[in-house]
Amino acid sequence: MNRRTLLTGASVAALSGCKVLDDARGGTLGAVMASANSLTYRVHRALGGGHTLAPEYTQADIRQGMHPNGSTNPQTADYLALQGNAWADYRLEVGGMVGQTLSLSLADLRAMQAQTQITRHDCVEGWSCIAKWTGVRLGHVLAMAAPQAGARFAVFHCFDAIERGLAGEVLYHESIDMVDATHPQTILAWGVNDEDLPVRNGAPLRVRVERQLGYKMAKYIRRIDLVADFTGLGRERGGYWPDKGYDWFAGI
Amino acid sequence: MAASGSLIYRQSGWTRMTHWVWAVSLFFLLLSGLQIFNAFPKLVWGKEAGFEYDNAFLEIGAQDVDGARQGYLDLFGTRYDTTGWLGLQGDTVQAFPAAVTIPSTRNLAFGRIVHFFFAWILVGTLAIWAVASVVNGHLRRDLVPNGADLRKLPGDIADHARLRFHHTRQYNVLQKLAYGGVLFVAFPLIILTGLCMSPSFNAMAPWLLDVFGGRQSARTIHFLTMAALVAFFVVHMLMILAAGPLNELRSIITGWYRIDPEPTPAKEDAQ
Numbered sequence: 001m002n003r004r005t006l007l008t009g010a011s012v013a014a015l016s017g018c019k020v021l022d023d024a025r026g027g028t029l030g031a032v033m034a035s036a037n038s039l040t041y042r043v044h045r046a047l048g049g050g051h052t053l054a055p056e057y058t059q060a061d062i063r064q065g066m067h068p069n070g071s072t073n074p075q076t077a078d079y080l081a082l083q084g085n086a087w088a089d090y091r092l093e094v095g096g097m098v099g100q101t102l103s104l105s106l107a108d109l110r111a112m113q114a115q116t117q118i119t120r121h122d123c124v125e126g127w128s129c130i131a132k133w134t135g136v137r138l139g140h141v142l143a144m145a146a147p148q149a150g151a152r153f154a155v156f157h158c159f160d161a162i163e164r165g166l167a168g169e170v171l172y173h174e175s176i177d178m179v180d181a182t183h184p185q186t187i188l189a190w191g192v193n194d195e196d197l198p199v200r201n202g203a204p205l206r207v208r209v210e211r212q213l214g215y216k217m218a219k220y221i222r223r224i225d226l227v228a229d230f231t232g233l234g235r236e237r238g239g240y241w242p243d244k245g246y247d248w249f250a251g252i
Numbered sequence: 253m254a255a256s257g258s259l260i261y262r263q264s265g266w267t268r269m270t271h272w273v274w275a276v277s278l279f280f281l282l283l284s285g286l287q288i289f290n291a292f293p294k295l296v297w298g299k300e301a302g303f304e305y306d307n308a309f310l311e312i313g314a315q316d317v318d319g320a321r322q323g324y325l326d327l328f329g330t331r332y333d334t335t336g337w338l339g340l341q342g343d344t345v346q347a348f349p350a351a352v353t354i355p356s357t358r359n360l361a362f363g364r365i366v367h368f369f370f371a372w373i374l375v376g377t378l379a380i381w382a383v384a385s386v387v388n389g390h391l392r393r394d395l396v397p398n399g400a401d402l403r404k405l406p407g408d409i410a411d412h413a414r415l416r417f418h419h420t421r422q423y424n425v426l427q428k429l430a431y432g433g434v435l436f437v438a439f440p441l442i443i444l445t446g447l448c449m450s451p452s453f454n455a456m457a458p459w460l461l462d463v464f465g466g467r468q469s470a471r472t473i474h475f476l477t478m479a480a481l482v483a484f485f486v487v488h489m490l491m492i493l494a495a496g497p498l499n500e501l502r503s504i505i506t507g508w509y510r511i512d513p514e515p516t517p518a519k520e521d522a523q
Contacts, residue, residue: 021280022355025362033369040368044452052455057299064304120300120467122451124360126292127301128467211452245361251452252368 025245034247041249048251050179054210057118057130066131066192068200069123071160074220076169079159087204092141092188096155096225099146106190106204112136115187123214124241124250133208135189139182142226147178151226154181155233156207156218162240174218174239175230175248176209185210188221213250215241260421262509266384271504273377277370278481283354284370285478286347287363293339293347295475299466307468312347314340321345371446378439394423395432401425417495419512430484438481445474 024030074080082090087106094102116134123129142154153175161169180186187208190197197203202219209216216239230236235243242248263271295310296302311326312334323339325332334340341349350356354366385391408425411418418424423431444460447453448470454461464470492500503509 019356020354021362021366022357025355025359030362030365034365036369036372037365039372044450044456048452048456054451054455055458055461061299063300064302067301067303120451122449122467124291124364126288126449126471127294127303128299129303130300211455213451241361245359245365247361247364247368252450 037247037249040247040252044249044251045179048211050182051184052211054119054185057120059118059132061130062118062132062193064129066121066201067127067129069125069214071162071172071219072200074160074199076159076161076171079220082159083199083203090204092205092221093223094141094145094225095223096227097148097151098142098226099148100144102141102145104141109136109141109188109190109205112140116191117185117187117208117210119185119208119210121214121217124246132193133187133189134191134194135187135205135208137184138186138188138207138224139184141188141224142181145226147226150228151178152229153177153227153238155225155227155230155238156221157223157225158218159220159222170234170240172218172220172240173234174216174241175227175233176207176212176216180209180211183209183211211251215239215246216250257419257511257513259508259510261507262421262503263507264384264388264390265507266381266388267390268504268507270377270381270384273373277374277377278485280354280366280370281374282478282482283352284363284366287353287355287358288360288367289475290347290353290358291360295472296468297465297472298468301468312338314345371443374439375443378443381435395428395435397425397428397432401428415494419495419499419510421509421511430487434481434484438477438484442474442477442481445470445477449474 021029024033090106092102092104092109094104113136114134115137116132118130118132121129121131138154154177155175156173158172158174160172162172163170176186185208188205189202189208190205192198192201197206202221205221206219207217207221227233230238234240237243238248239246292301293312294301294308296308298307302308308326309328312324313326314321314323316322321335321340322333323335323337323341323345325334325338336342337349338347339345344350346353346358353363355362382391385395402425405425411424412426445464447457448461448464449467454467461467461470464473499510
């Protein structure tokens with residue numbers, strides 16, 4: 001092997017490098033690589049424990065409105081009906097593996113002890129945006145519902161459909177573990193930057209999961225179910241984006 | 253080449269194994285990293301990205317100029333036409349071209365999976381290497397520059413500039429500084445700034461986020477460290493070619509390296 005073949009070999013490897021894993025995604029190799037996410041999840045839970053707090057910022061750090069992304073204007077019929085009536089008929093349903101199902105109006109939620117936090121929203125795309133969020137702790141709401149011992153995840157079912165498939169609208173859903181669900185900074189937010197949550201940011205109610213990426217923080221929440229696993233839920237990976245191949249644990 | 257010197261066992265199995273695992277890992281990390289960058293093709297400084305104000309100093313994109321699509325690189329406010337390379341390739345609008353992203357199609361989800369898989373491999377082998385190199389003395393013997401090394405620095409720079417290479421058991425001082433820079437500066441920096449992009453890690457070590465000046469600054473430093481590692485790779489390849497690729501490759505594959513013959517007193521007498 002002389003220098004020329006070495007160089008040619010190296011440049012061919014570099015040029016074809018882009019395609020080396022193109023076919024791996026759906027196969028065993030892709031599955032092996034994706035399994036690194038469960039290692040990441042376990043290590044983060046082991047080192048971060050349950051209740052390490054996401055950094056909070058000051059009023060001076062809020063330099064712009066909350067940047068909207070993903071669904072910004074849901075057009076499903078039931079959402080439009082609620083929006084048309086200024087959320088007067090909105091009810092947050094809490095069910096699944098609970099001792100007591102709940103049906104809470106926005107007024108009910110606002111009457112509970114509110115919490116405000118200025119935090120940084122990190123999108124999976126790479127950008128960040130700092131905003132002030134106001135809402136009620138999810139842990140507080142879940143405690144009212146008396147979770148059963150076997151409940152492992154909180155699943156958020158939403159009003160928005162990002163896509164319309166052959167089988168109809170594919171509604172957004174996401175899930176978090178009970179550690180994040182009961183985390184002191186995990187809130188059901190109805191306000192952002194001292195105003196009512198606007199439609200583009202998830203009105204009337206969205207969740208803040210401050211130690212994970214934006215796609216975990218479901219907007220336009222209709223119902224919260226506590227479950228033991230994801231059976232029967234989409235492609236059973238725990239969320240709309242996880243169903244599309246994104247990691248379920250989005251702490252990184 | 254002059255008369256051959258003897259073959260010596262220069263690189264331990266630990267060094268060789270970790271070297272090649274890093275080579276493979278960094279290849280995949282780089283190309284999957286460019287895939288991830290393409291989802292937000294800007295570098296900004298600070299805690300957040302400006303949408304209602306501008307804190308980007310690098311941006312890659314596409315724009316219409318007189319009805320024609322044009323790819324551009326915006327660097328510190330100056331816009332360069334990079335059509336065909338950055339921002340726009342044919343009809344495809346994306347920052348880095350498919351030829352240098354993994355996968356070659358737009359796929360942030362799988363790019364992240366590949367990136368984090370090899371990030372674990374990199375960190376794992378770095379830990380193995382660190383333990384092995386402390387135990388077998390590689391770190392102290394071969395990598396940390398000593399006083400004598402630093403005194404040789406001007407001569408070593410002059411030798412490299414003249415492409416005059418000495419093949420000895422020890423690394424020369426420029427090698428020590430280059431390898432040390434990768435192992436003790438670039439690797440820790442790229443790993444820590446990578447971790448600082450994790451909101452979960454931020455909750456464990458918020459102080460580290462402050463060290464780097466915020467999450468977006470950490471992302472920028474991560475990218476710049478990548479560029480430094482690419483520059484190291486280019487120089488590394490050129491040095492191997494210039495110093496004798498077969499001997500260099502043999503040492504990092506088999507461990508055996510042919511050193512220059514010792515100048516003997518007899519030879520000097522003959523002169």
